[in-house]
Amino acid sequence: MLPTTFGPWLDYTINGLVIGNIYALLAVGLALIFGVSHLINFAHGSVYMVGAYIGWLCVTKLALPLPVTFVTVAAGCGLLGAVIERVGLRPLRNAPRIAPLLATIGLSVVLDQSAQLLFSPDPRALPTQLPTWRIAIGGGSIGALDLLIAGVGIGSAGLLYGFLRFTKLGWAVRATALDRDAAQQCGVDVDKVNRTVFAIASALGGVSGLLVGMYYNTIDPNMGFQAGLKGIVAQLIGGVGNVPGAIAGSLLLGLIESYGIALFGTSYRNLFAFVALILILVLRPNGLFARARRLPPEPLTGTFIAPSRPLVLPKWAVWTLAALALALPLVVQQPYLLQTLGNAWLYALLALSLTLVAGTVGQVSLGHAGLLAIGAYASSLLALDAGVPVLLAVPLAGLVAAALGTALVYPAFRLRGHYVSIATLAVGEIVTLVILNWESLTRGPIGVTGIPPLSVAGKPLVSGQWVYWVPLIVLLAFAALQSRLLNSHLGRTLRAIREDDVAARSYGVDLNRYKGLAFAVAGFIAGVGGALMAHFYSYINHETFPAPVSMLALTMVILGGLGNVAGAVLGAAVLVGLPELFRAAAEYRMLIYGVVLLLLIRFRPQGLLGTV
Amino acid sequence: MADQLKNSLPKKPLLEIAGLTRRFGGLTAVNGLSLTVETGELVSIIGPNGAGKTTLFNLISGLDAPDAGAVTFEGGDVTGLSAERLAALGLARSFQHGRVFGNLSVLDNVLVGAHTRLRAVKPQIPLVGPLVELALALIRPPSVRAEEERLRAEATEIVRMFGERLTPRLDKPAHSLSYANRRRVEIARALALHPRLLLLDEPTAGMNPTETAEMLEIIRGLKAGGLTILLIEHKLDLVMQLSDRVVVMDHGARIAEGPPAAVAGDPAVIEAYLGHKAVGAANQDGPNQDGGRDAEGDAARILVAH
Amino acid sequence: MTDVLLRLDRVNSFYGPVQVHFDLSLEVPCGQIVCLLGGNASGKSTTMKVILGLLKPRSGQVVFDGQPLTGLNTPQIVRRGIGSVPESRRLFGTMTVRENVLMGAYTRSDAKSVAEDYEGVLDLFPKLRERHAQQAGTLSGGEQQMVAMARALMGRPRLIVMDEPTMGLSPLHVDRVLEMIQTINRQGVSIFMVEQNASLALQIAHRGYVLQTGRIVLSGPAADLARDPQIRDAYLGGAQAA
Numbered sequence A: 001m002l003p004t005t006f007g008p009w010l011d012y013t014i015n016g017l018v019i020g021n022i023y024a025l026l027a028v029g030l031a032l033i034f035g036v037s038h039l040i041n042f043a044h045g046s047v048y049m050v051g052a053y054i055g056w057l058c059v060t061k062l063a064l065p066l067p068v069t070f071v072t073v074a075a076g077c078g079l080l081g082a083v084i085e086r087v088g089l090r091p092l093r094n095a096p097r098i099a100p101l102l103a104t105i106g107l108s109v110v111l112d113q114s115a116q117l118l119f120s121p122d123p124r125a126l127p128t129q130l131p132t133w134r135i136a137i138g139g140g141s142i143g144a145l146d147l148l149i150a151g152v153g154i155g156s157a158g159l160l161y162g163f164l165r166f167t168k169l170g171w172a173v174r175a176t177a178l179d180r181d182a183a184q185q186c187g188v189d190v191d192k193v194n195r196t197v198f199a200i201a202s203a204l205g206g207v208s209g210l211l212v213g214m215y216y217n218t219i220d221p222n223m224g225f226q227a228g229l230k231g232i233v234a235q236l237i238g239g240v241g242n243v244p245g246a247i248a249g250s251l252l253l254g255l256i257e258s259y260g261i262a263l264f265g266t267s268y269r270n271l272f273a274f275v276a277l278i279l280i281l282v283l284r285p286n287g288l289f290a291r292a293r294r295l296p297p298e299p300l301t302g303t304f305i306a307p308s309r310p311l312v313l314p315k316w317a318v319w320t321l322a323a324l325a326l327a328l329p330l331v332v333q334q335p336y337l338l339q340t341l342g343n344a345w346l347y348a349l350l351a352l353s354l355t356l357v358a359g360t361v362g363q364v365s366l367g368h369a370g371l372l373a374i375g376a377y378a379s380s381l382l383a384l385d386a387g388v389p390v391l392l393a394v395p396l397a398g399l400v401a402a403a404l405g406t407a408l409v410y411p412a413f414r415l416r417g418h419y420v421s422i423a424t425l426a427v428g429e430i431v432t433l434v435i436l437n438w439e440s441l442t443r444g445p446i447g448v449t450g451i452p453p454l455s456v457a458g459k460p461l462v463s464g465q466w467v468y469w470v471p472l473i474v475l476l477a478f479a480a481l482q483s484r485l486l487n488s489h490l491g492r493t494l495r496a497i498r499e500d501d502v503a504a505r506s507y508g509v510d511l512n513r514y515k516g517l518a519f520a521v522a523g524f525i526a527g528v529g530g531a532l533m534a535h536f537y538s539y540i541n542h543e544t545f546p547a548p549v550s551m552l553a554l555t556m557v558i559l560g561g562l563g564n565v566a567g568a569v570l571g572a573a574v575l576v577g578l579p580e581l582f583r584a585a586a587e588y589r590m591l592i593y594g595v596v597l598l599l600l601i602r603f604r605p606q607g608l609l610g611t612v
Numbered sequence B: 001m002a003d004q005l006k007n008s009l010p011k012k013p014l015l016e017i018a019g020l021t022r023r024f025g026g027l028t029a030v031n032g033l034s035l036t037v038e039t040g041e042l043v044s045i046i047g048p049n050g051a052g053k054t055t056l057f058n059l060i061s062g063l064d065a066p067d068a069g070a071v072t073f074e075g076g077d078v079t080g081l082s083a084e085r086l087a088a089l090g091l092a093r094s095f096q097h098g099r100v101f102g103n104l105s106v107l108d109n110v111l112v113g114a115h116t117r118l119r120a121v122k123p124q125i126p127l128v129g130p131l132v133e134l135a136l137a138l139i140r141p142p143s144v145r146a147e148e149e150r151l152r153a154e155a156t157e158i159v160r161m162f163g164e165r166l167t168p169r170l171d172k173p174a175h176s177l178s179y180a181n182r183r184r185v186e187i188a189r190a191l192a193l194h195p196r197l198l199l200l201d202e203p204t205a206g207m208n209p210t211e212t213a214e215m216l217e218i219i220r221g222l223k224a225g226g227l228t229i230l231l232i233e234h235k236l237d238l239v240m241q242l243s244d245r246v247v248v249m250d251h252g253a254r255i256a257e258g259p260p261a262a263v264a265g266d267p268a269v270i271e272a273y274l275g276h277k278a279v280g281a282a283n284q285d286g287p288n289q290d291g292g293r294d295a296e297g298d299a300a301r302i303l304v305a306h
Numbered sequence C: 001m002t003d004v005l006l007r008l009d010r011v012n013s014f015y016g017p018v019q020v021h022f023d024l025s026l027e028v029p030c031g032q033i034v035c036l037l038g039g040n041a042s043g044k045s046t047t048m049k050v051i052l053g054l055l056k057p058r059s060g061q062v063v064f065d066g067q068p069l070t071g072l073n074t075p076q077i078v079r080r081g082i083g084s085v086p087e088s089r090r091l092f093g094t095m096t097v098r099e100n101v102l103m104g105a106y107t108r109s110d111a112k113s114v115a116e117d118y119e120g121v122l123d124l125f126p127k128l129r130e131r132h133a134q135q136a137g138t139l140s141g142g143e144q145q146m147v148a149m150a151r152a153l154m155g156r157p158r159l160i161v162m163d164e165p166t167m168g169l170s171p172l173h174v175d176r177v178l179e180m181i182q183t184i185n186r187q188g189v190s191i192f193m194v195e196q197n198a199s200l201a202l203q204i205a206h207r208g209y210v211l212q213t214g215r216i217v218l219s220g221p222a223a224d225l226a227r228d229p230q231i232r233d234a235y236l237g238g239a240q241a242a
C-alpha cells in the first residue's frame, strides 16, 4: 500500500493542494459570513451544490463557453446568497443568535430537496471543457484544471483579504460583525453589508461547486452537506472568521486528507480530517493562526439578546398532558401511529439531552447523535456478546455513553462559542468513523443484527403499545429529573457558565467540573435513548445515527426553546410527527418540512415555549 | 496612630504582591509592582487611564498570569492559581465594565456569588465530588433545602443594602437593568461570596455625586464590618474619604504611596494623574498642558470646518 | 435653518410592556450644549437610543433640523448629521484604534479631508497616536473612551449625542474632555449629553433638563439649575457640592 517512490507522493501533494483550494473557496465564504454575522452558515453547502447544477445546465444544456459558465454560476449563486440573506436571515436580526443558525439549516433542507425534485437524486456527469494536457513534474503531474482551481482559489482569497483590510466596505463588514448597533451609529447600512457579504460568499461557494463537479466529473443533490462540513472544519483550523487563516487551514486539511488516504485508504479520509481538527483545537483553542493567550475582553457592548418570556406551563397542565399521553394507546390503536409517536419519544430523549448542554450550559453540541450511537452499540453488544440481560444493558449503556461521551468532549471544554459546536461535530463524526472501521468490535459496515428486544420476565415488549409506552415512561422520568436538576443550585450554576464563563470562574465555578457534569447527565440520557432504539429497531449500523440526526436534534431543541425541558419534548413530537403528516406526499415531505421549519423560526424565533 | 497599632500587633499582611510584571507584546502593563494590604485595611489604587490597574486586578484574581513576580494571600503563595481556586480562598472582585449574568435574575446573580459557600460544592475529590453534588441537587435533603433558603434570605438582605434601586427588580433579568444598577448587582454578587478580600474596579462609574455618596456609605459600612478592600477609583472625593492608604500607579509602576492627603499633594501625582485644576491650582503650565491647548483648538477647528 | 436643531415631542417609549418615557419633550437649540441629568435608571440612555432610532417610540416624534426622523433607520439618521458617543463606548473590539476612529468617517467620501481630520483628532488625543495599531478591545477603559470620542468627531456631525462621555476617565482627562466638548461646540457643533458629573456638566452647558423616571421634572438655563437647591440635593451630592 505504501508508495515507496517519490512520484506518487508528489501526486498526493498536488491532489491535496487542489482539494485544499476547493475547501478554501468554501471556507473563505464561510469565514466571511461568520465574520459579519457570527453565523455558521449551514446553507453554504447547498449553495455549492446549486453552483454545480447551474454549471451543469450551462455546460450540458446550453453549451456555453467556460468563462461564461463561470460568470453565470457566480452571478446565479450570488443572487441566491442575497435572497437567502433577505428571506432567511434579515427577519431574524433581532432574534436570539441561534435562530439564524436554524434558519440556515432549514434553507439547506429546502435547497437540497428542491434540487432532488428538479434533477432527480441520481448523480450526473459534469464534463470539463478544459484541455486535457498534463505537465509532468518529478514523477507527478499537474493538469489545466488543477491550475485553474489553484488560480481561482488563491486569487479570490487574495482579493477578499484586500477587500476586508483595505476597503471601506470591508471595514464596515468587520465593524458590523463586532457590534451592529455601533456600526449603525457610524452610518453603516447594516442590511446592505450583510447582503453584499452573502452574495460574495455564495458566489465563491457556487464556483467551488462547479470546480469540484468538473474535478470529479460527477455531481448530485446531496454533495453539499459533506463539502459544507469540510469548509467549516477548514475554517476552524485556521481560526473562525479569519480569511487568511481559512485559506491556510483549507490547504492543510486537503494535504492531511490526501496523505491520510495514501497511508490508510479512503475510508480513513474523514477520520483524519476530524482527528486533525480536534488535535488542533486542543493545542491551539482559537485556531492555528490565532494570537497567544489572552483574556477575553470584558463585554464592551453590554448588548444583551432580548430574550423571550418563556412560556411556563402550570403544573396541572403538565400532569394532565403526561396523563393524556400515557392514556393514548387505550384510545388509539393504529400500530403505525403508536410506533411513530414512540419514535418521537425516543428522539425526545435525545432532545432532552441536547437541551441541557446546548440550552442550559450554552455548549451547542452538533455531534449529539454520536451519544445515541455509543448507547446503541454499547447496549446491543453487551446483550449480544457479553450476554447481559437487556434490562440491565440499557442503563449500563447509559453509563458507557456518559463516560465515553464526556471523555471525548473533554478536550473541547476549554473552547468557547462556535468552536465547541464544531469540536462536538467532529467528535460525532469520529464516533461514526470508529464504528465503521473497528470491525472486530462493532462488525464494521455490516452492522449489528438480531439485537434482542427489551423484555420483562421473559415477555418481550414488542407490541405497538409497548413501543409507545416504554419510551414515554423513560422520557417522563428523565424530564422530571432534569426539571428538578434545573431548579437546584446546579441549574443556576450551569446557566451562569452560559452567560459569562469568566465571571463564573471568578466566583469559584470550576468550568471543567460543571461542563463534565452536564455532559455526563446528557450522555446518560442520550445513551439510554440510543440503547432503547437499538432494542426496538433490532438492527443498527454506522448509518443509523448520521450527522443529520444531530442537526435534527438541534432543530428540535431550538424549536422548543433552548434549555426548555417541555420544549424539547414538544420539539421532538412536532419534528418527528410533522413529516409523517405529509407521508402521502412522500416526495415533497422533506421539502415541506424545511418550509415549515423556516416559517416556525420566522414567527417564533425564540422557540415555541421560549428560552430559559 | 494607625501605624503604631499595626506595629504593636505583628501580623502577616492579607495580601502581599512582590515584583509583579505583566507584558503585552512590547507594552509592560504592570511593571515590577509591589504592594501589601493588611487585614481590615482599605487601600485605593489610583492612576491615569491605562496605568495598569485593571490588569493588576486580573493578575491578583487569577484571570491572568504574571510574567514575573509573586502574589501571597493569607501567607500562602497563590501566584498563577486559577480564578476559581482563588474565589474559594475568599477573593471576590467586580469588573470594570460589568460582567453580570444577563439572563439570570438579580437574585440568581447574587446567589451565584455564594457558589463557593454551598456545602454541595465543597467535596473536591475528582469524579466523586461532582457525582455527590449531582445527587444532592436531585435528592435535595432537608439540609440542602435549608441552606438554599438561608442563602436566598441572605442574598435578599444584601440586595437590600442598595435600597429601592434593586429590591423591586429582584426577579428581573440582569440585562434589563440600567448600567449603574448592573454595577450594583456585581457588588452584591461579590459580597455574597463572604470575601476575605474584596477587589472593586471603579464601583461608582456611571453614578452621579449623590449616588456616589450613597455608594461611599455602603463601602464605609463594609469597611466598618471588618472587610478588607482594594479599590480602584477615579473619584478623588471618595478615595480621600475612604482610604487608609492610597497607591498611585503610572505606566504599570508605583509612583507614590501613603495616606490620602499626602498623596494628593505629591507633585508627581498631580503631574501624572490629577492635573492642576483638580487640586484647585489655577496654574496651567506643565508638560501636560503645555502646547496642548493650541493643538486642541486647531484640531477642533479643522474638524468642524464645513 | 431653524433655531431648534433637535426636538423631542411628547415621546412615549417602551421596552416590551415597560414604559420608560412618559410624554418626554425637550429641545436642543442650534449651537448649544444641552445636558440631561437624572438618577440611575431614569431613562437617559434610552433617550439617546430614541434619538438615534435604535428604539422606536410608540408615540411622539423626534425632529432634527425641522424634519421629523420618524421612519428613518439609524444610518439614515446618522447621515443627517448626528454623531454619537454611546454608553460604555461600544468600540469594535478586534479592530485597531485607527480603524475604529476612521469608521467614524464612514459616511464621508472626501479622503483628503478625512485624513486631515484624523490627524486633528490624534492631536486632541496624543495617546491614541501611540496606540493606533492596538486592538481597541485591549485598551484601558479611559483609552477606549478617547477612541469613542474621536470616532464620533470624525463624522463631522452637526449634533453629537454623548452618553456619559467622562465615565471612567481620570480627573485629568475629565477636564480635558469637557474642555474639548466646549471647544468643539464653539465651532458650531451642538451637543446633547448625558453626564453624571453634573456640577462640571452644568458649568459648560447652556441648558439642562432633569429626568426622573422618564419624565422631565425641571429644565432651564444651566446656571439656574446649578443653583437650584433641589438639584443640588438630588444630583450634585447635596452639601458636598462646592
Ligand SMILES: Nc1ncnc2c1ncn2[C@@H]1O[C@H](COP(=O)(O)OP(=O)(O)OP(=O)(O)O)[C@@H](O)[C@H]1O
Binding pocket: A294, A295, B024, B027, B029, B047, B048, B049, B050, B051, B052, B053, B054, B055, B056, B096, C138, C139, C140, C141, C142, C143, C168
Ligand atoms: N490584552 C491586552 N493586550 C494588549 N494590551 C493590553 C491588554 N490588556 C491591557 N492592555 C494595555 O495595558 C495597559 C493597562 O491597561 P489597564 O486596563 O490595566 O488600565 P487601567 O489602569 O485599568 O486604566 P483605566 O483607568 O482606563 O481603566 C493599557 O495601556 C492597555 O491598553
Ligand SMILES: Nc1ncnc2c1ncn2[C@@H]1O[C@H](COP(=O)(O)OP(=O)(O)OP(=O)(O)O)[C@@H](O)[C@H]1O
Binding pocket: B175, B176, B177, B178, B179, B180, B181, B206, C015, C018, C020, C038, C039, C040, C041, C042, C043, C044, C045, C046, C047
Ligand atoms: N433592554 C431593556 N429591556 C428592558 N428594560 C430595559 C432595557 N434597557 C433598559 N431598561 C430599563 O429602562 C429603564 C431606563 O434605563 P436607561 O438605561 O435608559 O437608564 P439610565 O438613565 O441611562 O441609567 P444609568 O445612569 O444607570 O445608565 C431602566 O429601568 C431599565 O431597567
Ligand SMILES: [Mg+2]
Binding pocket: B053, B054, B055, B096, C140, C141
Ligand atoms: Mg481599568
Ligand SMILES: [Mg+2]
Binding pocket: B178, B179, C044, C045, C046, C087
Ligand atoms: Mg445610562
